[in-house]
Amino acid sequence: MNLRNTIIVLCINLTASIQAEEISSAQESKDTGVLEFKGNKLSFYGMLRMDLIYADSKLDHNQFPFFAKREDKSLGDKENDEFIDMHPRLTRFGFDLSRDSIPMWEKAKLQGKFEIDWQNRATSETGGTESESRQLPRLRHAFLKVTDSEFTLLAGQTWDLIAPLFPSVNADSLMWNTGNLGDRRPQIRGGYTTALWGATKGQLDLALARTGAVDRKDLDANGARDGDDSGVPMIQMRVGLISLVENMLDLGIWGHQGWEETTNRIAGDDDFNSSSAGLDAKFTPAPEWIIMTEIWSGKNLSDIRGGVGQGINTTTGDEIMSKGGWVDVGYKIYKWYTLSAGFGSDNPDDGDLNTGGRESNKAFWIGNKFDLGGGFITGLEFIRWNTTFKNQDDGDANRFNLYLTYQF
Numbered sequence: 001m002n003l004r005n006t007i008i009v010l011c012i013n014l015t016a017s018i019q020a021e022e023i024s025s026a027q028e029s030k031d032t033g034v035l036e037f038k039g040n041k042l043s044f045y046g047m048l049r050m051d052l053i054y055a056d057s058k059l060d061h062n063q064f065p066f067f068a069k070r071e072d073k074s075l076g077d078k079e080n081d082e083f084i085d086m087h088p089r090l091t092r093f094g095f096d097l098s099r100d101s102i103p104m105w106e107k108a109k110l111q112g113k114f115e116i117d118w119q120n121r122a123t124s125e126t127g128g129t130e131s132e133s134r135q136l137p138r139l140r141h142a143f144l145k146v147t148d149s150e151f152t153l154l155a156g157q158t159w160d161l162i163a164p165l166f167p168s169v170n171a172d173s174l175m176w177n178t179g180n181l182g183d184r185r186p187q188i189r190g191g192y193t194t195a196l197w198g199a200t201k202g203q204l205d206l207a208l209a210r211t212g213a214v215d216r217k218d219l220d221a222n223g224a225r226d227g228d229d230s231g232v233p234m235i236q237m238r239v240g241l242i243s244l245v246e247n248m249l250d251l252g253i254w255g256h257q258g259w260e261e262t263t264n265r266i267a268g269d270d271d272f273n274s275s276s277a278g279l280d281a282k283f284t285p286a287p288e289w290i291i292m293t294e295i296w297s298g299k300n301l302s303d304i305r306g307g308v309g310q311g312i313n314t315t316t317g318d319e320i321m322s323k324g325g326w327v328d329v330g331y332k333i334y335k336w337y338t339l340s341a342g343f344g345s346d347n348p349d350d351g352d353l354n355t356g357g358r359e360s361n362k363a364f365w366i367g368n369k370f371d372l373g374g375g376f377i378t379g380l381e382f383i384r385w386n387t388t389f390k391n392q393d394d395g396d397a398n399r400f401n402l403y404l405t406y407q408f
């Protein structure tokens, strides 16, 4: 072996031993998939996903539907105007991070979550030019959480505290504005959980959250979102009972209050409120059954996905009242097959609407989910929407959605 070859061999050996050290310092346990480094535990998760969609009539958005479009021939609408769509936008990537203690606060556990997908509706809503092959990422969750015994503090973006459940179908728009309330938004949340009796626990959470994070309401179009302009955060509160009736039932009651202010008056008003009250329940009478429901009423709900997307009537300056809810029943017939069915309704007060306003939005659905193991999960969903419009003909749409996923 000449000197040149010796040096090459040495270099290769050195590189190999450095790589081995790096791997051992960030050891991965094959069983848990958890990486450990610097006292932190890190685990990645996500899925590759394709959605194929067909509907026999137009919805307000192909991929992210809230309601059926009006089918009023006397107004020149086309009836039963079908469409197809296919997209990989619900492909998801995330990680969970945690540590058992904070060096200067030993009793405290620290957790964090980061999650993105590519369903960036903001771009399509604002008429952006994003193509269906150059999808932009969307931040879903980015938050940290500190837990010290029974107390938690959460800071970042995650699900609304109110209306925490969602139906088994429509992973794009979650039956929002069809009875399901609650999106994701930036917030700071304090929580207290305590054992009550048996396995039953009580929960009390309070959150200060960003108004307008969802509907971006700027009624006076002055470039300042009206929620931010109010100078106060949205308040959300929820009281819950976990593991009632031998672990079969979780219950919660909740509400929110939000404030909006405009610089220029809208129909004489520059001050608007948003509020809701509701309940959620999850019942699992046997391991193969899951029954979920949410019921609510409130006003000016467009920012939390209610009122069929209608918050303020800008002709009268009044907040639009609405009530609604949904129920979803799932039954695991085989280890690999779950059948679900549900119904949702969002019913604004007709008196708060002008001609053409969405008076009601109802849907029923059937979901079929096939879990073949190893993360290969596919499903076929059917949803039928009926949307009614003030003094105009209604719209009906039947939507079929096939999806294929590889989850890890």
Ligand SMILES: [Ca+2]
Residues within 6 Å of the ligand: 162, 163, 164, 165, 166, 180, 181, 182, 294
């Ligand atoms: Ca919900």
Ligand SMILES: [Ca+2]
Residues within 6 Å of the ligand: 217, 218, 219, 220, 221, 222, 223, 224, 225, 226, 229, 261, 262, 263
């Ligand atoms: Ca404004």
Ligand SMILES: [Ca+2]
Residues within 6 Å of the ligand: 347, 348, 349, 350, 359, 360
């Ligand atoms: Ca109505």
Ligand SMILES: [Ca+2]
Residues within 6 Å of the ligand: 056, 057, 071, 079, 080, 081, 395, 396, 397
């Ligand atoms: Ca139709």
